[in-house]
Amino acid sequence: MEGVERERRNRYTTVSIPVPLYERIKSLIAGTGFTSVSQFVTYVLRDIVSEMEKQKVQDAVSEEERKEIVEKLRRLGYL
Amino acid sequence: MAAPPHGGRLVNRVARGARAERLAGEANDVPTIELSEVQAYDVANIAHGVYSPLEGFLTENDYVSVLKEGRLSNDLPWTIPVVLDVEQPLARELLGSDVALSLNGVRFAIMNIEDAYVWDKKEMAAKVFGTADPSHPGVQLVMSSKGQVLVGGKVEQFVELPEPFERYRLWPKETRVLFEQLGWRTIAAFQTRNAPHMGHEYIMKSALSFVDGLLINPLVGWKKPGDFRDEAIVTAYEALLNNYFPRQSYVFSVLRMPMRYAGPREAVHHAIVRKNFGATHMIVGRDHAGVEGFYGPYDAWKEFEKYPDLGITPLFLREAFYCSKCGGIVNEKICPHDESYRVRISGTEIRKALLRGEVPPPTMMRPEVARVLLSMRDKLFV
Numbered sequence: 530m531e532g533v534e535r536e537r538r539n540r541y542t543t544v545s546i547p548v549p550l551y552e553r554i555k556s557l558i559a560g561t562g563f564t565s566v567s568q569f570v571t572y573v574l575r576d577i578v579s580e581m582e583k584q585k586v587q588d589a590v591s592e593e594e595r596k597e598i599v600e601k602l603r604r605l606g607y608l
Numbered sequence: 609m610a611a612p613p614h615g616g617r618l619v620n621r622v623a624r625g626a627r628a629e630r631l632a633g634e635a636n637d638v639p640t641i642e643l644s645e646v647q648a649y650d651v652a653n654i655a656h657g658v659y660s661p662l663e664g665f666l667t668e669n670d671y672v673s674v675l676k677e678g679r680l681s682n683d684l685p686w687t688i689p690v691v692l693d694v695e696q697p698l699a700r701e702l703l704g705s706d707v708a709l710s711l712n713g714v715r716f717a718i719m720n721i722e723d724a725y726v727w728d729k730k731e732m733a734a735k736v737f738g739t740a741d742p743s744h745p746g747v748q749l750v751m752s753s754k755g756q757v758l759v760g761g762k763v764e765q766f767v768e769l770p771e772p773f774e775r776y777r778l779w780p781k782e783t784r785v786l787f788e789q790l791g792w793r794t795i796a797a798f799q800t801r802n803a804p805h806m807g808h809e810y811i812m813k814s815a816l817s818f819v820d821g822l823l824i825n826p827l828v829g830w831k832k833p834g835d836f837r838d839e840a841i842v843t844a845y846e847a848l849l850n851n852y853f854p855r856q857s858y859v860f861s862v863l864r865m866p867m868r869y870a871g872p873r874e875a876v877h878h879a880i881v882r883k884n885f886g887a888t889h890m891i892v893g894r895d896h897a898g899v900e901g902f903y904g905p906y907d908a909w910k911e912f913e914k915y916p917d918l919g920i921t922p923l924f925l926r927e928a929f930y931c932s933k934c935g936g937i938v939n940e941k942i943c944p945h946d947e948s949y950r951v952r953i954s955g956t957e958i959r960k961a962l963l964r965g966e967v968p969p970p971t972m973m974r975p976e977v978a979r980v981l982l983s984m985r986d987k988l989f990v
Contacts (some may be wrong), residue, residue: 579917
């Protein structure tokens with residue numbers, strides 16, 4: 530049991546939200562597939578965070594490499 | 609615009625020019641691990657960004673997290689462990705050092721062994737495949753691994769591995785440039801391990817109706833006995849695409865990655881991989897990546913509900929069949945007629961017909977496809 534609790538502490542942390550919001554979510558998720566407010570909040574945050582992370586994408590291809598790739602794609606008949 | 613790579617950055621662990629030469633020299637001075645074909649092409653897929661954000665084989669933290677949560681330890685969705693097993697004494701000896709990785713005696717990559725940990729093959733099978741049943745082909749593949757220990761750490765490839773279908777091998781950075789050049793903003797990926805039948809054509813064209821283009825991306829490499837051989841798949845697709853698809857509507861390229869038959873988890877894995885190729889949508893059909901009744905027909909669809917942050921949109925397409933009353937290929941959502949009008953497109957029936965040397969009915973397979981398959985009748989199946 531102690532091991533399970535320790536693992537839980539390592540994997541999860543606490544975030545505060547207003548109690549009324551907590552109650553709203555609790556009633557909103559009743560009867561849905563979500564089994565807890567934490568599960569719902571995690572789901573929603575993952576959705577939002579992944580959208581925000583899209584803004585930070587790095588381009589891996591240099592101009593020179595792009596030219597080489599375009600040449601290869603032409604040679605293979607893709608372009 | 610192509611989908612951003614998984615994790616925000618397309619991994620590139622391929623050394624070129626002087627660096628490749630230096631690594632090749634270093635590889636001669638360090639111990640070598642000889643890899644299986646499956647493991648070697650995993651290295652190539654890591655190095656070329658197919659498995660972004662992975663930069664190497666999983667370390668223990670990530671491995672445990674993938675098994676338990678279907679996510680890497682940094683919370684990114686990741687459902688199939690990409691691991692390297694070795695013998696225990698070797699792992700102890702190599703921990704913390706660089707090793708060369710070879711295939712058929714040819715050194716092609718360097719790996720830094722950051723971590724070594726004992727694995728429980730049965731536990732892995734149960735978590736990934738939902739079963740440890742030894743008749744499951746993916747479970748068999750895992751249980752046949754000889755090493756008692758998994759080693760994790762970054763890889764860097766300095767020699768390209770051979771690809772019999774070189775003409776059709778495209779890496780993620782290449783498909784991304786290609787989609788940009790073609791002006792495609794929405795791309796639906798189609799994963800397959802089969803020669804195409806009418807049902808496949810129907811779901812690809814259904815998806816194509818509302819995206820800019822298709823990425824048709826069959827898996828080549830390890831498959832279970834009885835599956836179509838790689839040559840048969842590629843040749844059959846050439847016949848289908850040349851005759852029935854507008855040339856500017858698709859990109860056809862092969863991906864050398866083992867089929868694991870892990871059903872729901874593998875469906876998500878297939879989506880992540882195609883996201884790295886730039887696909888914005890992933891076609892997920894009936895019993896995606898399933899095998900012989902181990903998974904429910906639409907279990908894979910449910911699996912996607914766990915991942916709001918996947919970054920690629922699944923296109924759930926129902927099983928297609930021929931309806932004689934509708935006069936075409938349809939699915940149960942759009943066909944009101946009963947079973948007496950319906951002809952199921954059966955892979956088993958198609959295989960049997962081909963083995964008898966017969967062209968399967970045109971309601972199941974295009975005659976042009978059937979003819980090329982019949983011409984290679986003795987080499988059709990694994």
